[in-house]
Amino acid sequence: MIGDIALVAHDARKTDLVSWVRFRAGSLMGCRLFCTGTAGRLVEEALKEVLFRDNDYERIIPACMESYKNRKP
Numbered sequence: 001m002i003g004d005i006a007l008v009a010h011d012a013r014k015t016d017l018v019s020w021v022r023f024r025a026g027s028l029m030g031c032r033l034f035c036t037g038t039a040g041r042l043v044e045e046a047l048k049e050v051l052f053r054d055n056d057y058e059r060i061i062p063a064c065m066e067s068y069k070n071r072k073p
Contacts (some may be wrong), residue, residue, distance in 0.1 A: 001029060002031055003030075003032060004031065004032045004034065005028070005031050005032070005033050005034070006033075006034045006035070007021070007033055007034070007035045007039055007043055008035070008036060009039050010067070011038075013056045014038065014042055017025060017039060017042070017043070018042050018043070018045075018046045021043050021047060022046050022050050025046070025047055025050040025051060026055060028047070061062075
């Protein structure tokens, strides 16, 4: 299983990245995601949207977005 995934997207492709994250949210469980600022915020919002619906948010977001939340400005 893949443990770490870096998600990066050019501004013109961020919508595609968010769509992919929503589609693959279940597969991303157990992975650590590393993102840049805007991509990280968009990925987090997409995961919240999908996983709140599925009641899995509390289980995945803290581990998944660890690096995004602890990044240095």
